[in-house]
Amino acid sequence: MNPLDRYERLVDDVEAFRDACDRPLPSVVRVNELRATPERVRAAFAEEGVTYEQVDWNDRLFRLPDGSPGTSWPYVHGWLHGQEEVSALPALALDPDPGDRVWDACAAPGSKTCHLADLMDNSGVLIGNDNNLGRLSALRHNAERLGVSNLVVTNDDARNFTTDNLGVDSLDGVAGRSPAASRTQFDGAVADVPCSCEGTCRKNPDVLEKWSMGHVKGLVGIQKGVLRRAIDLTRPGGDVVYSTCTFAPEENEAVVDHAIRTTDAEMVEWDAPLETAPGITEWEDQTFDESLQKAHRVYPHQNDTGGFFVAKLRVGGAESDATGDADETTEVEA
């Protein structure tokens, strides 16, 4: 069975959805502002004669209709990183500040991690973890190429991740660090979890042939564990972004619903910069918390991108002080 059949009842335009899923994805690059401004990249493209289109929802993303980004001067200088448009969403949703301490639970190969470092202006501490040692070399290569110097790369199972061996609590002096944050907690975390990846079918059509409900069920336990750990390691008032590249509600809303029922984290609004559909509250015989409508589903036909799901949660509740300033009673001694 083609798993995309399952989602026809969720989309507004079935034909457009199926057509988009059959088309190859355009080649897209993100400007690495640690190295260059979008203006300078545009000037370099013009000098070199590279054809590009600016993505209409973000001035740091360019589509390259002529294909591979790997052979231009701006790319070689580390001004650009090739990544899908939708893979820019987790870092934009978390929107970390310079000086923050951030955990990327499943970081390899590092497109989203390096985007986080860019938004953090290479300051604070970014821990990029992945349980797959082979994929970590890609993360390290990308970080080197893009000049990401605030990154600690670790190789652990995210579900049991701990900062105990790192002595990260000694980082209290990091500039801009909130006094309300516990010494052992992160200001924010991204859980971009392993998933069944149907949303990447425009890049890897194989994912549809390999799809099975058994695989999905196997992933859900991991996804719940990683999200739970991200919430546990984030300070009250800090945010956790949960994302996947699948359309499967079992791996999306159901996982987040489980987290908000079993922890003090709650869904918060995030104004997505591109066209999305709200998270769903019913699927087969399951119902999910109404707040799941604050999550975003991205279908390929909406913005001519890959498929994606992103949810933003706040630890300690949606009304918890996001800045972490002021309220010293929330401080937890480590």
Next chain:
Amino acid sequence: MTQNDGQRFDRLPPTPDEREVEGRASREEVVDWWDERFGVPSETFEDVTFWEKGSGKIWAFSANLPSPVEVEGLGITVLRTRQEHWKPTTTGVKRFGQEATENVIDLGPGEAAAFAAGHDQQIGRWDGDWGYLIAAHELAGEREPIGVGLYLHGELRSRIPKGYQEELAVLD
């Protein structure tokens, strides 16, 4: 003095006098080296800590951690020490070489393309120091470092690692 453990990250001692591991460079020497060789001001490294992992490989990290630390990566590689002539990495000159004022060789469009592709070339006009230079070119109105070159006997040898070599357009 103890021996270097190449499997973990050890923070460099602040000065040579505080050295506890045989042959390890100090922070002071690393910062001075970038200043003396390339004119990169020491303030550039104010918020950077330096670490050794492997034999002589120096990493720059934008924060601090208690030393030693056993992780897979800590910032970026910047320098190869424990050899007679210290060698900056491609990553290091891209990250910190923008502020260099000395030992930077400005390449013309054809030279820059040949250098990026990994080719050695005769460049007779250079009358500065021999040894490791930062090779740069102009792109979009400003100088941009391409990588590390080794200049000897009138020849600039490209030290761009194979994985970074690219055949690029010769800019007009």
